[in-house]
Amino acid sequence: MPELPEVETIRRGLQAKVLGRTLVKADIRLKKQVRGLPAARFESQIKGRRIEALERRAKFLLFRLSGDKTLLVHLGMSGQLSYWDHSREDSGRFVVSPLTGLQRTPGQHAVDKHTHALLHLDRGDRVQYRDTRQFGYLRLLDTAQVEALPSLRRLGLEPLGPGFTFEAFERSLGARRGMLKALLLNQSAVVGLGNIYADEACFEAGLHPRQPVERLGPARRRALFAAVTAVLEQALGKGGTTFRDYRQPDGSHGLNQESLKAYGRAGLPCPRCGTPMRKILVSQRGTVFCPRCQRLK
DNA sequence: AATTCGCCCTGTCGGC
DNA sequence: TGCCGACAGGGCGAAT
Numbered sequence: 001m002p003e004l005p006e007v008e009t010i011r012r013g014l015q016a017k018v019l020g021r022t023l024v025k026a027d028i029r030l031k032k033q034v035r036g037l038p039a040a041r042f043e044s045q046i047k048g049r050r051i052e053a054l055e056r057r058a059k060f061l062l063f064r065l066s067g068d069k070t071l072l073v074h075l076g077m078s079g080q081l082s083y084w085d086h087s088r089e090d091s092g093r094f095v096v097s098p099l100t101g102l103q104r105t106p107g108q109h110a111v112d113k114h115t116h117a118l119l120h121l122d123r124g125d126r127v128q129y130r131d132t133r134q135f136g137y138l139r140l141l142d143t144a145q146v147e148a149l150p151s152l153r154r155l156g157l158e159p160l161g162p163g164f165t166f167e168a169f170e171r172s173l174g175a176r177r178g179m180l181k182a183l184l185l186n187q188s189a190v191v192g193l194g195n196i197y198a199d200e201a202c203f204e205a206g207l208h209p210r211q212p213v214e215r216l217g218p219a220r221r222r223a224l225f226a227a228v229t230a231v232l233e234q235a236l237g238k239g240g241t242t243f244r245d246y247r248q249p250d251g252s253h254g255l256n257q258e259s260l261k262a263y264g265r266a267g268l269p270c271p272r273c274g275t276p277m278r279k280i281l282v283s284q285r286g287t288v289f290c291p292r293c294q295r296l297k
Numbered sequence: 298a299a300t301t302c303g304c305c306c307t308g309t310c311g312g313c
Numbered sequence: 314t315g316c317c318g319a320c321a322g323g324g325c326g327a328a329t
Contacts, residue, residue: 003322059323077323078307114307133306135323151324178300186300187324194322244308246322263322284302286320 002075004159004192005235006246006254007059010081013249014127015054017083021121022050023065028138030116033129035137042140046071046119058155058191068143076135078245084108086124091251108251132245156189159228160236164190169225173213180216180224181209182283190228195285196241196263200231202289203262208296209282209289215297234259262288 002010026046028039037045046065053064061081063071073081090110109130111118117129117138129138146152157164157172172189183189184198193201202209204227207220216224235241240254243264247253257264261271266279270290279288 006322074323076306077321079323131306132308133321133323135305176299182300185323188299196322241322243322283300285323 002059002079002240002246003194003197003235004059004232005197005238005256006240007061007075007192008056008160008236009240009254010075010249011054011056011061014081014083017125017249018051018054018063018121018127020050020052021123021125023047023119024122025120027118027120028116029118030134033116033131033134033137034139036139036141042138045069046140057152058158058187059194060152062146064143070141070143070146072139072141072146072149073129074136076131076133076137078133079129079131079136080245080247081249082108082128082130082247082251083249084126084128155187155191157191159190159192159232164229166222166225170221173221175214177212177214179209179282180207180211180213181285181287183213184228185283185285192232193228195287196243196260197228197231197235199262199288200235200260201227202294203227204231206293208294209280209287211296220297262290264288 023046026043028034028043031039034042049065049067049069051063052066055062055064059074061073065071085108088108090108111128114132115128115130119127121127157168169190176183176189181198181202184193184201199209201224205223207224235256238254238256238259239248240246241256241260242253243257262277265277266288267276269275270277270293273290273292275290275292277288278291279286281287
C-alpha cells in the first residue's frame with residue numbers, strides 16, 4: 001500500500017507522539033505478523049524499552065529502542081500504523097464513503113479483526129498495527145544486525161535524501177537493463193516508488209513504462225531523475241495518496257489522489273494532450289500511461 | 298548476476 | 314441473489 005510519501009508521513013506523525021515514550025507491553029494478536037522470532041519472545045523482549053528515535057529507510061520504519069534494539073515495521077500492501085490516545089473517543093467502524101470510495105475513520109479506530117498488533121505505551125496510549133491483507137510485518141532486532149539484513153542491504157538510493165544527485169543516480173543505474181517501470185518497482189537503483197509513483201514518474205518524464213532502460217540517453221535519464229524527485233516531493237507535501245487503506249496516524253487521509261496524472265486514470269483524457277490514457281500490465285502490475293506522450297524511444 | 302513469475306492474504310467489484 | 318475471476322500503494326523466493 002504505502003509508498004515512500006505515505007510511510008514518511010506516518011513516520012512524521014507518529015514521531016511527534018512516541019518519542020521518549022516507553023513500551024510497557026506488546027500484544028501480538030496475529031502471530032504470523034511478527035517475523036524472525038516467536039511472537040511471545042517479541043512481546044517479552046520489547047517490554048520496558050524506550051523509543052529513542054523513529055527513522056525510515058525506503059518503505060521500512062525503524063523504531064530505535066533503548067538497549068540497542070530496533071523495531072522494524074513494513075506495512076506491505078495494506079498496513080496501517082495509528083496512534084491511539086486513551087483520552088480520545090473511538091470513532092465507530094471503518095466506513096466506505098459512497099461518494100469518494102475512500103475508507104474513512106473520522107478519528108482513531110477501535111481494535112477490530114484486522115488490528116493485529118498493539119504496542120502499549122505509558123499513560124495508557126498505544127500504537128496500533130492494522131493490516132487487512134497481512135503482507136506487512138514487525139521484526140525486533142539487535143540494532144547492530146539491522147544493516148546486515150539482506151532486505152535492507154540491497155536497497156538503492158534514498159530519493160529524498162541529500163545523496164540523491166543526478167551523478168549518483170547515473171552510477172546507480174549503471175548498465176541496468178530491462179523495462180523502466182520494473183526497475184522503478186524493484187528498489188535496487190532508487191527506493192520508495194511503488195505502483196502509483198512509478199506510473200506518475202514515467203508520465204512526468206514522458207517515458208513509456210516498458211521503455212528499455214539501457215536505451216535511455218543522458219537527457220532522458222536526467223528527465224527521469226527530475227521526475228522521480230518531483231513526484232515524491234509533491235506527494236509528501238500533500239500527506240500521501242489515499243485510495244483505499246492508507247491513513248495518517250491520526251486517521252485522516254492524504255490529499256495527493258487529487259493530483260495524480262496517470263495512476264487510476266485509465267480511459268480518462270491525458271492531462272497533457274487529451275488522448276485517452278491506456279492500461280496495460282507491466283511486471284504483473286496494472287499500469288496506466290498516455291500512448292501519445294509516453295512513446296518507446 | 299540480474300530479471301521475471303508465483304505466491305502470501307482479505308476484500309471488493311463487475312459479469313454472468 | 315449468488316458465484317467466480319480479476320484486481321488492489323509490496324516484496325520474497327524459486328526458476329530462468
